[in-house]
Amino acid sequence: xxxxxxxxxxxxxxxxxxxxxxxxxxxxxxxxxxxxxxxxxxxxxxxxxxxxxxxxxxxxxxxxxxxxxxxxxxxxxxxxxxxxxxxxxxxxxxxxxxxxxxxxxxxxxxxxxxxxxxxxxxxxxxxxxxxxxxxxxxxxxxxxxxxxxxxxxxxxxxxxxxxxxxxxxxxxxxxxxxxxxxxxxxxxxxxxxxxxxxxxxxxxxxxxxxxxxxxxxxxxxxxxxxxxxxxxxxxxxxxxxxxxxxxxxxxxxxxxxxxxxxxxxxxxxxxxxxxxxxxxxxxxxxxxxxxxxxxxxxxxxxxxx
Amino acid sequence: xxxxxxxxxxxxxxxxxxxxxxxxxxxxxxxxxxxxxxxxxxxxxxxxxxxxxxxxxxxxxxxxxxxxxxxxxxxxxxxxxxxxxxxxxxxxxxxxxxxxxxxxxxxxxxxxxxxxxxxxxxxxxxxxxxxxxxxxxxxxxxxxxxxxxxxxxxxxxxxxxxxxxxxxxxxxxxxxxxxxxxxxxxxxxxxxxxxxxxxxxxxxxxxxxxxxxxxxxxxxxxxxxxxxxxxxxx
Numbered sequence: 432x433x434x435x436x437x438x439x440x441x442x443x444x445x446x447x448x449x450x451x452x453x454x455x456x457x458x459x460x461x462x463x464x465x466x467x468x469x470x471x472x473x474x475x476x477x478x479x480x481x482x483x484x485x486x487x488x489x490x491x492x493x494x495x496x497x498x499x500x501x502x503x504x505x506x507x508x509x510x511x512x513x514x515x516x517x518x519x520x521x522x523x524x525x526x527x528x529x530x531x532x533x534x535x536x537x538x539x540x541x542x543x544x545x546x547x548x549x550x551x552x553x554x555x556x557x558x559x560x561x562x563x564x565x566x567x568x569x570x571x572x573x574x575x576x577x578x579x580x581x582x583x584x585x586x587x588x589x590x591x592x593x594x595x596x597x598x599x600x601x602x603x604x605x606x607x608x609x610x611x612x613x614x615x616x617x618x619x620x621x622x623x624x625x626x627x628x629x630x631x632x633x634x635x636x637x638x639x640x641x642x643x644x645x646x647x648x649x650x651x652x653x654x655x656x657x658x659x660x661x662x663x664x665x666x667x668x669x670x671x672x673x674x675x676x677x678x679x680x681x682x683x684x685x686x687x688x689x690x691x692x693x694x695x696x697x698x699x700x701x702x703x704x705x706x707x708x709x710x711x712x713x714x715x716x717x718x719x720x721x722x723x724x725x726x727x728x729x730x731x732x733x734x735x736x
Numbered sequence: 737x738x739x740x741x742x743x744x745x746x747x748x749x750x751x752x753x754x755x756x757x758x759x760x761x762x763x764x765x766x767x768x769x770x771x772x773x774x775x776x777x778x779x780x781x782x783x784x785x786x787x788x789x790x791x792x793x794x795x796x797x798x799x800x801x802x803x804x805x806x807x808x809x810x811x812x813x814x815x816x817x818x819x820x821x822x823x824x825x826x827x828x829x830x831x832x833x834x835x836x837x838x839x840x841x842x843x844x845x846x847x848x849x850x851x852x853x854x855x856x857x858x859x860x861x862x863x864x865x866x867x868x869x870x871x872x873x874x875x876x877x878x879x880x881x882x883x884x885x886x887x888x889x890x891x892x893x894x895x896x897x898x899x900x901x902x903x904x905x906x907x908x909x910x911x912x913x914x915x916x917x918x919x920x921x922x923x924x925x926x927x928x929x930x931x932x933x934x935x936x937x938x939x940x941x942x943x944x945x946x947x948x949x950x951x952x953x954x955x956x957x958x959x960x961x962x963x964x965x966x967x968x969x970x
Contacts (some may be wrong), residue, residue, distance in 0.1 A: 609929050614924040615923075615924070685928070687928045687929070689929055
């Protein structure tokens with residue numbers, strides 16, 4: 432028996448073409464994903480990642496967001512019922528955003544290194560070392576994007592691409608301009624060597640953290656779990672700790688205030704994310720009704736935070 | 737409730753009086769044939785105190801003591817503080833050296849005002865006397881139609897004159913700021929960063945002025961009503 436669902440915008444008007452009201456589904460076992468595909472068949476520009484569907488809001492309440500994997504029946508939807516549609520706008524794959532926001536700094540920084548004022552200069556040791564770290568760091572990020580990270584959402588709104596790229600590319604230019612400037616003042620070679628060695632160590636630690644996190648999300652380990660092992664035994668977001676320290680050491684190795692500004696800006700954003708994740712894990716693992724109790728850990732930056 | 741009202745009355749009345757004193761100092765110096773430098777020397781201390789005290793308005797907005805939006809209030813106060821401390825206080829000789837391009841007054845057959853430190857301080861002072869006076873009167877429970885009319889009508893003249901006087905100050909200060917590289921940092925240095933205050937000044941002007949003009953045209957009250965006390969829900 433076929434199963435019909437009406438799809439309307441928040442103002443109650445149908446979003447389907449030619450005044451049609453219903454999407455017809457195979458049977459009452461149809462999932463939210465099936466409905467989204469039906470909508471996309473009817474209006475191809477509204478591909479499934481652009482769609483957000485909710486139940487009709489009761490007075491004074493918000494509608495429930497429908498999750499792709501669930502059956503419509505699980506939300507109490509029956510033949511002839513209505514769901515509310517919201518267009519999330521043009522989407523872009525998370526991976527694509529990550530790639531462009533990391534590829535930009537590679538290119539931008541290298542341009543400043545190889546063309547300071549368009550007249551190639553002799554570079555000092557600190558400048559060559561800084562370029563090496565920079566390229567290695569962003570190459571690592573790009574590699575992780577394709578080989579390590581898995582993404583909770585496949586896509587994000589396309590305007591994020593512009594926002595994120597401005598941030599990364601802009602900071603790359605700001606940092607590269609001053610480090611590769613002909614009037615750059617390098618610190619002692621010893622300072623550069625020691626600090627950069629520490630920065631590389633932190634970068635590798637960050638990679639190890641990412642591998643641990645990726646393992647948590649591997650197939651067959653469904654749902655949330657508590658990150659364990661390595662620095663995670665002490666810190667909820669140990670990956671951010673390693674990242675921040677690697678940039679602190681880079682700033683020290685190059686004696687660059689712009690790099691330190693970039694470090695602090697990043698640390699501020701990561702602190703917000705880390706606090707959110709720590710809260711979620713604590714709420715999820717509250718130690719009640721047989722659930723695990725989330726161990727006492729620093730959020731991101733021992734011994735301060 | 738009463739504490740807040742009494743506090744706001746005291747705050748607004750004090751600042752209104754403070755600005756009235758700045759206005760009096762400006763006008764009496766000019767009337768006695770004083771130079772622009774004389775005006776600056778007369779008003780400097782009281783002006784710096786009353787204008788810096790406006791920081792309290794941002795705190796009021798942030799704490800919800802008054803109904804103003806925090807961001808708009810901060811921008812307004814920051815721009816005033818920048819002109820005062822970052823421009824006028826930084827190079828008083830330069831900004832009192834001369835007037836800038838005369839603004840002709842409509843309907844007076846060619847009478848004109850040159851923009852100068854004196855127009856800046858008198859316009860700032862007059863608008864603040866009216867604004868703080870209005871709020872103080874409100875807290876005291878006095879509803880004066882005349883004061884209200886004066887405030888809103890005065891605003892139409894005072895606001896553009898104030899913004900153009902501020903720009904005149906930046907223009908006069910920009911020469912020495914660039915030549916002497918004031919508040920700037922040049923390479924090479926151990927932080928490996930350079931800072932050019934001259935460029936920053938123009939970036940602020942370019943970012944701020946269009947915002948002021950469009951903001952004024954779309955909704956003068958957004959600027960006008962900063963400091964409006966929170967009223968209990970009726």
